Amino acid sequence: MAAKPRVKVPKTASAGDIIKIKTLISHPMESGQRKDGDGNVIPRKIINKFVCDFNGSTVFSADIDPAVASNPYFEFRARVTESGTFKFVWTDDDGTVIETEKNIEVS
Amino acid sequence: MNLERRKMLGSTLGVAVAGLLGGTSIAHAAPEDVAARIKELAGEAEVKSGAITLNSPEIAENGNSVPISVSVESPMTDDDYVESVVILAEGNPLPSVATFNFSPASGEAVASTRMRLAKTQNVVAIAKMSNGAVFSDTREVKVTIGGCGG
Amino acid sequence: MRKLLFTGSLIAAAIVSQASFTAFAAPADDKLVIDEELEMITRAKSVEGHPLPEVISGWHFRTPETRAIESDSFQNPGMLGVEQGEEIWNTVEGTEGKSCASCHDDASVSMKGVGAAYPKWDADSGKPINIELRINKCRVENMGAEAYKFDKGGQKPLTAFIKHQSLGMPVALDLAAGDMQKWWEQGKETYYRRTGQLNLSCASCHEKNQGKYIRADHLSQGNVNGFPTYRLKQNKLISLHNRFRGCIRDTRAEFPAAFSDTLMGLEVYTTWRGTGLSVETPGVRQ
Numbered sequence: 001m002a003a004k005p006r007v008k009v010p011k012t013a014s015a016g017d018i019i020k021i022k023t024l025i026s027h028p029m030e031s032g033q034r035k036d037g038d039g040n041v042i043p044r045k046i047i048n049k050f051v052c053d054f055n056g057s058t059v060f061s062a063d064i065d066p067a068v069a070s071n072p073y074f075e076f077r078a079r080v081t082e083s084g085t086f087k088f089v090w091t092d093d094d095g096t097v098i099e100t101e102k103n104i105e106v107s
Numbered sequence: 108m109n110l111e112r113r114k115m116l117g118s119t120l121g122v123a124v125a126g127l128l129g130g131t132s133i134a135h136a137a138p139e140d141v142a143a144r145i146k147e148l149a150g151e152a153e154v155k156s157g158a159i160t161l162n163s164p165e166i167a168e169n170g171n172s173v174p175i176s177v178s179v180e181s182p183m184t185d186d187d188y189v190e191s192v193v194i195l196a197e198g199n200p201l202p203s204v205a206t207f208n209f210s211p212a213s214g215e216a217v218a219s220t221r222m223r224l225a226k227t228q229n230v231v232a233i234a235k236m237s238n239g240a241v242f243s244d245t246r247e248v249k250v251t252i253g254g255c256g257g
Numbered sequence: 258m259r260k261l262l263f264t265g266s267l268i269a270a271a272i273v274s275q276a277s278f279t280a281f282a283a284p285a286d287d288k289l290v291i292d293e294e295l296e297m298i299t300r301a302k303s304v305e306g307h308p309l310p311e312v313i314s315g316w317h318f319r320t321p322e323t324r325a326i327e328s329d330s331f332q333n334p335g336m337l338g339v340e341q342g343e344e345i346w347n348t349v350e351g352t353e354g355k356s357c358a359s360c361h362d363d364a365s366v367s368m369k370g371v372g373a374a375y376p377k378w379d380a381d382s383g384k385p386i387n388i389e390l391r392i393n394k395c396r397v398e399n400m401g402a403e404a405y406k407f408d409k410g411g412q413k414p415l416t417a418f419i420k421h422q423s424l425g426m427p428v429a430l431d432l433a434a435g436d437m438q439k440w441w442e443q444g445k446e447t448y449y450r451r452t453g454q455l456n457l458s459c460a461s462c463h464e465k466n467q468g469k470y471i472r473a474d475h476l477s478q479g480n481v482n483g484f485p486t487y488r489l490k491q492n493k494l495i496s497l498h499n500r501f502r503g504c505i506r507d508t509r510a511e512f513p514a515a516f517s518d519t520l521m522g523l524e525v526y527t528t529w530r531g532t533g534l535s536v537e538t539p540g541v542r543q
Binding site for chain 2: 066072
């Protein structure tokens with residue numbers, strides 16, 4: 001199943017608010033530590049990087065190792081001072097990049 | 108010993124025996140590996156407690172998905188903020204779990220994720236501040252073995 | 258190794274049959290409210306004929322962390338499956354050029370209540386039919402698509418999506434329809450029949466010892482109102498018949514095929530035992 005992201009960002013906020021952001025992406029996070037039935041190591045395939053930008057600058061990012069559980073979940077905060085767009089980017093070991101965006105209205 | 112067989116053993120033998128058998132074949136990071144990583148991260152700085160809080164369950168119902176969160180006290184201004192928090196696990200095959208990179212725009216240095224724990228062990232969180240200070244917090248998480256092979 | 262295994266099984270049999278159910282712990286005194294909005298019925302007075310005075314959702318037997326994941330529909334990873342099911346609902350498949358939505362439109366209207374009322378009597382086959390098999394019937398008869406094999410293709414996500422439309426609604430089966438009563442009785446027999454090398458019935462754990470610990474596991478009443486449920490062990494949605502088979506396998510017995518008459522009877526009976534509990538699909542368990 002292809003990775004599919006979910007993100008939760010408030011639609012509106014007041015300038016200076018610290019908002020809560022939640023992200024969840026469907027991914028098996030194959031650790032590279034497991035063996036198949038024939039004893040061969042199943043190759044590692046994980047989401048190794050997650051980045052959240054707001055209006056072009058990075059707010060939060062995570063470097064991810066195989067010990068993060070499948071369907072990686074991240075929750076973090078952001079201080080918003082203006083309306084704009086959050087961009088979320090997940091990078092897979094195989095180079096695949098998954099992106100999604102959310103707008104927020106700041107008054 | 109194939110996987111099915113091990114699963115069967117795990118499901119039928121008692122906790123102690125299953126732990127013994129399951130534990131022998133997998134390499135685990137040692138507390139020393141984690142200590143070495145912390146030293147490398149801290150450099151010249153002294154690693155202090157306080158400022159950072161690691162939250163994790165005392166008992167994890169399943170080691171495949173253990174919720175953890177960190178929060179670090181900081182004004183999160185351009186001059187004074189938390190640069191990163193590194194999560195390490197003493198008893199996993201590899202000590203590294205994740206590194207959270209913050210910025211002043213984070214507002215608060217708070218983050219959560221869900222991690223894998225191979226067995227009962229200490230989880231360590233190390234915060235690196237923009238002024239070079241380093242703080243750490245450690246929590247033990249007990250990982251249970253389910254009733255019927257699970 | 259074989260010898261060790263054999264000895265191990267004897268030890269385990271002895272432990273399980275005598276002394277390993279330990280220390281009763283009351284189910285957590287907590288309320289399941291999804292997204293701080295939808296209050297779920299997780300404890301209900303048992304329906305007439307039920308051996309226990311109160312039916313309790315498995316949610317109460319889990320740790321605070323596991324309970325918290327289910328109470329937040331965003332954090333609940335089972336919702337990834339539900340969303341995938343919604344895509345399948347709207348996807349055209351088969352020779353007739355139809356999707357589920359072509360006939361059933363908005364699932365939140367047309368499928369509301371379905372998850373609380375299945376399995377239902379199916380006069381065509383002269384058997385009870387569950388949501389998985391109802392989907393297959395629709396695919397073959399109306400869409401000109403192939404039936405999903407057990408746990409394959411879109412079966413789990415689509416079943417989860419359909420059941421999720423009844424989130425919060427109390428389980429209520431119609432046992433008066435057709436021969437449902439007969440299947441209920443057959444399911445009851447299966448529930449109480451000891452099986453496997455460990456000589457356990459469903460009731461050994463989920464009725465007589467519910468609330469106690471089997472090793473580190475807090476034994477629930479085995480209610481099925483959260484299926485397909487997200488299990489942290491496998492980190493994916495697990496179907497009810499997969500769980501039945503897993504449970505029976507752990508008694509070290511031969512396990513029946515998914516959707517076999519034995520397991521369909523057991524689905525009717527165990528669903529009935531949870532009468533009055535809210536549909537939780539997708540539940541979150543250890």
